[in-house]
Amino acid sequence: MVFRKSFRGSLVRGSVTATTLGLGPLRALPLKLVILMLRLMNTPSGTFDAVPLEALFPDAGVADLDRIRRSADAIDGAQVSRKPQVWQWFPQHVTFPGRAKAGTPEVLLAEVSLYDEGGDWLEVSLDVEWTEEGLLSVWSAISVACWCEVDHNAHYIDPVERTVVGTTSLADAFETSADRFIQWLTGPRDPEFWRARASFPLGSRSGRLRCSSRSAGPLRDASPGMDERSWEAN
Numbered sequence: 001m002v003f004r005k006s007f008r009g010s011l012v013r014g015s016v017t018a019t020t021l022g023l024g025p026l027r028a029l030p031l032k033l034v035i036l037m038l039r040l041m042n043t044p045s046g047t048f049d050a051v052p053l054e055a056l057f058p059d060a061g062v063a064d065l066d067r068i069r070r071s072a073d074a075i076d077g078a079q080v081s082r083k084p085q086v087w088q089w090f091p092q093h094v095t096f097p098g099r100a101k102a103g104t105p106e107v108l109l110a111e112v113s114l115y116d117e118g119g120d121w122l123e124v125s126l127d128v129e130w131t132e133e134g135l136l137s138v139w140s141a142i143s144v145a146c147w148c149e150v151d152h153n154a155h156y157i158d159p160v161e162r163t164v165v166g167t168t169s170l171a172d173a174f175e176t177s178a179d180r181f182i183q184w185l186t187g188p189r190d191p192e193f194w195r196a197r198a199s200f201p202l203g204s205r206s207g208r209l210r211c212s213s214r215s216a217g218p219l220r221d222a223s224p225g226m227d228e229r230s231w232e233a234n
């Protein structure tokens, strides 16, 4: 178990609002809705057959891209909903954007909400992203709402990360994360199970009110494709 400092925490603490993000006209809307709108406006998304793989990963070979497509097919086949996975992609991150911006720049992202009720949530995600060294990396984790006394908002449990370097190809890295993603998709959907497993405080059924500006579900950075995980905390 690894805890990564989450940008979500600052959102929950109320230091970031639609107003501070320069979205004054939208300030009457819940921040989660604002961020969702921004993502829908700015971010291409669709099932994997719509993902422009060759354009996103110009350095990957045909065989590698075929392996990635097969992994994506396996993810579709593992969906409890029977609906194909929706992916988001970020053409502005085809080349390494540098370290100037906060957060982790994502190139391709899949997220599935496994539980979202009563302020508690469980989510699994997989993304291809840039490391701070400018290498591609495939990262996947299951994340769960935090019920600690000090509210961290989210905890990532058992993250898998493989960097594309040396003999590790993008397909190698993608397959590893996709396999784990599928295990999580088909595994327990009870947030308490995951908190117990990682020795985080249980709480969603203790009666303690969760003090949060967010009613349910993890918040996202308003910059499309900039994951809230902080490089500094890695």
Ligand SMILES: [Zn+2]
Residues within 6 Å of the ligand: 146, 147, 148, 150, 151, 152, 153, 154, 155
């Ligand atoms: Zn916590």
